[in-house]
Amino acid sequence: MAGPGGFGLRDDAAVVSLRPDEDLVVTVDALVEGVHFFPDDPPEAIAVKALGVNLSDLAAKAAEPTGFLLALALHDRHPAEWLARFAEGLRAAAEMHGCPLLGGDTVRTPGPLTLSITAFGTVPRGRMLPRTGAQPGDLIYVSGTIGDAALGLTLRLNDDPPALGSILRAGMQAEDLAHLGDRYLRPRPRLALRGALRDHAHAGMDVSDGLVGDLRKMLRVARVGGSIDTARIPLSAAAQHAVAIDRRAFETAVTGGDDYEILATVAPDHALLFERAAAEAGERVTRIGQVLAGSDEVLFHDLSGSSLTFDRGSFQHF
Known part of the structure; x- marks a missing residue:
């Protein structure tokens, strides 16, 4: 699993080599048992x-994965078999996406299992796609x-x-339940979109x-607003079935987390x-609205043009 800059995981540091015309993109996310997974x-x-x-995160920056570091805090409830299965899943994902493990640290904790990954990617010099770049009319x-x-x-909730x-x-039918459950467990990072985005x-x-x-x-960080046609928001067949059963499922779909779409x-x-370019990369993209000048407010409307409001906006840790 180790990348060439990881020295076979026998050192306490790694080397990431860059060409003169590249920038390094770095991102980190932590996952905590009972908060981000069951x-x-x-x-x-x-x-x-x-x-x-x-x-x-790297895909959203139009970056090519280079490697990652893993910090893993385990407690005694995780036997060797658990760790072996975790390592195999990580190896398979790393190979699938061309993002090798470069190193990290493993410690014991009395609290919940906690893990943090720091991932590295590269983009051509000055070409990282910023969050702040939205322009009126986009x-x-x-x-x-x-x-x-x-x-x-x-x-999953009780x-x-x-x-x-x-x-x-x-x-819901069993196949729809299985689809939704798998999407919660296994994100699909849209790395194939990086060329189209860039x-x-x-x-x-x-x-x-x-x-x-x-x-x-x-849109707020770009100091612009937006108008969103909620009828254009792409839902899977399973999500559409959920909305048909109970309309509250739509608000859950558009305000809940863990999509990991771009x-x-x-x-x-x-x-x-x-x-x-997205289609040639094998990815689906859907136009759902337009950027507006003069305000940082985002307006949501339905097929009739009526405004929609939502009780919650997004997941909040604090």
Whole structure:
């Protein structure tokens, strides 16, 4: 699993070599048992999520993965078999995405399992895609589908009827339940989009804390607003079935976290080029709105043009 700069994991440091025309992109995310994953989640899936959320950040910056560092705090409840399965899941994910392990640290903790990954990527000099670059008139795009992971989490929660999770578990088909559950466990970092983003987008970030809240964050830091057609927000067949059973599932889908899809703004004269480049990369992107000048407010409306508001915007740690 070790990359060439990791010295076979026999040293306490690693070397990342850069060409003169490259910039290094660095991102870090921590996952805590009971907050970001369940104690009984498969160790392979925990490994995939830990690396995937960092790779999603690199994808949003249009960066090519170079390698990662892992800090892992284990408690005594994790036997050797658990650790072996975790390591295998991490190895498979690292090989799939071309992002080798360069080193890290493992410690014992009396508290919940905690792990942190610091991932490195490269972009051509001066070409990292910033969160702050949205411009008035840009079209707003999102990759993949929204809300699957949030609905998957809702299905995992122990709630009592008539709460949403109970209603969905009772009304949905097994294949839809499995799809939503897997999307919660295993993010799909959209690394294949990095070329399309680098060539055509003004701004980018990944959707980790909910589409509604993350849209507001991205446009606020650029000091612009936006108009979003909620009917255009892409939902999977499983999420559509959930919304048909209980309309509350739509708000969960657009405000819940763990999508790890990419938000991007693209100038109108680059829109077709961006869509074509994404399709050639095998990724789906959907235009959901437009950037507006004069305000940092994001307006959401339905098919009739009526404004929509949401009780929550995004996941908050504090």
